[in-house]
Amino acid sequence: MRNDDQTTMRRTGQAARRRTARRLVGVNVVIAVIIACGWIPGPIGTAVSVILPLLGVVSIAVALAIFIIFRRAAIPASAAVLLWLVAIAPALPAFPGTPTATPLTIASQNVRAQSGGGEGSATDILSHHPDLITLTELDDSSREAANRVFAAKYPYSYGVGTVGIWSMNPLVAEEPLDLGLGWKRALHVTVQTPGGDTSVYLIHAASLRPGAQTARDDMLAALAATVRDDPSPQVIALGDFNAATTDPALRFLGAELDLVRPNIGTTGFSWPAALPLVKIDHVFQRGFDVGSASTMRAGESDHLATLTTLSRR
Structure with missing residues (x-):
């Protein structure tokens, strides 16, 4: 050539x-x-x-x-x-924190209504011995199952609508929250932990569907406003937010509380459980250092559970 x-x-x-x-x-x-x-x-x-x-x-x-x-x-x-x-x-994942002598461990999951998996979720979560457990999307049968499983170790509980909380420590100042939705899918309690009172908000945000997200956005904005007016130095907001980590709808809450990021080698994606592609189950906090944050399978839900360890500053 x-x-x-x-x-x-x-x-x-x-x-x-x-x-x-x-x-x-x-x-x-x-x-x-x-x-x-x-x-x-x-x-x-x-x-x-x-x-x-x-x-x-x-x-x-x-x-x-x-x-x-x-x-x-x-x-x-x-x-x-x-x-x-x-x-x-x-x-993005964070670096692991340093554990303390008196951590507060919290487990949270959307247990998926009508799945019949409430008892399985409760049993699997119980095996991790958290101090505080929150569940969302509860129906009557899953709430009853959770009460049976948690009764021996969690003497304090409060529930409203489709959300519930179980605690080893006393709960006071319990109140339902509708956050503008018109019916109760959120609650607030004060947990009397050994290190002091902690203000806890549990939310199951309105479902997100094409062309119908105003209710969710309004709930998240109302939660941010409620947290902003909370004078407690230790605040936790958690649950199913139906919003990915980078969703603009979480910015108002993110301005008031710090998002807990996964820090033990996982993405933190929580949904769908079979092949997690997005993180919509979150923990936000103020006044704590994060020890560990991860996800785990629990029961037959389509959401992974979150497991978080916090320590007071």
Whole structure:
């Protein structure tokens, strides 16, 4: 083959690689725009928050492909990856904390109404011996099952609507909360722990469906306002928020309390239990240091349970 033929083929190949790289850069530009839309409150931001982990996988894969095909385009291609890292940062795992002599361990789960798995969830959670247990999406049978399982070790309990709390320590100032929903899917109690009183809010936020998320957003905003007016130095808010970690609807609550991030090598994703893809079961706190935070299977629910250890500052 003549040198000019080889040169032509080489130039043709380079041109083809450049065209492919440009197309892939275009894909990452689109991904970057979608990621940026995650900061928009309302349905758009919510939708992006749900698929944000997937967007990261795709943007990284595309950036690597561009680097292999045409390295000169790798820098612009990395913009989407960097933007994704900024967006996903609040959901990334944290470093393990230092345990203390008097930790407060809390287990929480959506037990899935009508699943018949309330007893299984309660039994599995009990095996971890938490100080405080909260359950959401309770129906009559699962509430009765939980009461039977917890009766011996958790003498203090309070429930309203579809949510309930069981404690080894006394509960006072119990009150139901509707948070603007019109019926009770949340509660507030003060737990008298050995280190002092802790104000605890348990919520099962309104379900999120296409075209119908106002009720959820209003509940989360009302919870944030309620927490803001709570003078207690130690506050915990937890439950099923029906909102991914990066959902704009959680920003108001995040301004009042610190989100507890997973810190023992897990993603913290809690739903669906069979293949967790998103974290919608959260713990927020004020006045504590986080010792450990993880998820675990419990019963037949479609949600993983959260297990969190906190210590007073």
